[in-house]
Amino acid sequence: MNLTAPIFTDADKAREHLEATRWPHGPICPHCGVIDEATALKGSAHRAGLYQCNACREQFTITVGTVFERSKVPLNKWLLATYLMSSSKKGISAHQVGRTLGVTYKTAWFMCHRIREAMAEANPAPMGGEGKTVEADESVVGGKEKNKRLSKRNAKNIGAVGKQVVFTLVERSGRARSFHVANVSGKTLRPLLVKHVDRKSALMTDDAGQYRPVGKEFASHETVNHGIEEYVRGNAHSNTVEGFFSLLKRGVVGTFHHVSEAHLARYLAEFDFRYSNRIALGINDTMRTDELLRGIGGKRLTYRRTGEAAHA
Ligand SMILES: [Zn+2]
Incomplete structure (x- = not known):
């Protein structure tokens, strides 16, 4: 599939493709x-x-009943926007989508947000399981400082300087799931860990104190001490989640320049989606786009709750 495919240029072909994908x-x-x-x-x-x-x-x-509903934009343009977003590793700006589709920036912006909504997992099952390893880590995005690890001290200052805290779970050789969190205390992170990670999993974190009590609730808990440059010790590493953060930061800094606090969760859903459906797992651009098209239904109510009118 490439940008000249009939489903991206012909509204009828786009509709038939969408029907075949969503209604097999x-x-x-x-x-x-x-x-x-x-x-x-x-x-x-x-x-x-x-x-x-x-x-x-x-x-x-x-x-x-889909995120494409009540739009004046032809379906072939919706499919093209979906393809662009699902195949751009670091994301694609609404300006670029607008230029490529020949729609206004405002229309492209609404389309991109609706497509992000379709990328969000509807009823996420716990990650990991017996014999599987889940890495958990936190990072900051936004603001001027890049790639600085989160100490307790700068975590407290985050609100003041426009930085946001992201907590991400990555199953090795599997999916990623990210959360915009207020802080990195055990009180904040424990409910997310026990809800989203199967307790039969091996948990891998840095050696920050907030992970110690909850770590006991999993089959095993290993830590890596980033403070002394100890990044890899046999199987005990958090390189997988670090790799995810590096992509996320390049996207937030390089593509989107600035992500507002109100929309951060949507961008996280976008990066999680691409990571969870990545080429290393055997999912190519076409398969990833079709997976996204299967996810456009049943999310309209969530969208309405955000208080945005259907402008696109
Ligand atoms: Zn009926």
């Missing part, structure tokens, strides 16, 4: 949930891609 077993009625019990409404009186459910008699198209 036939149309799914977004009103009553019934599968493959709909009639395609054909003829000049109906817009292309309109279906009527034989069970509840409601009408729908492939975009009803």
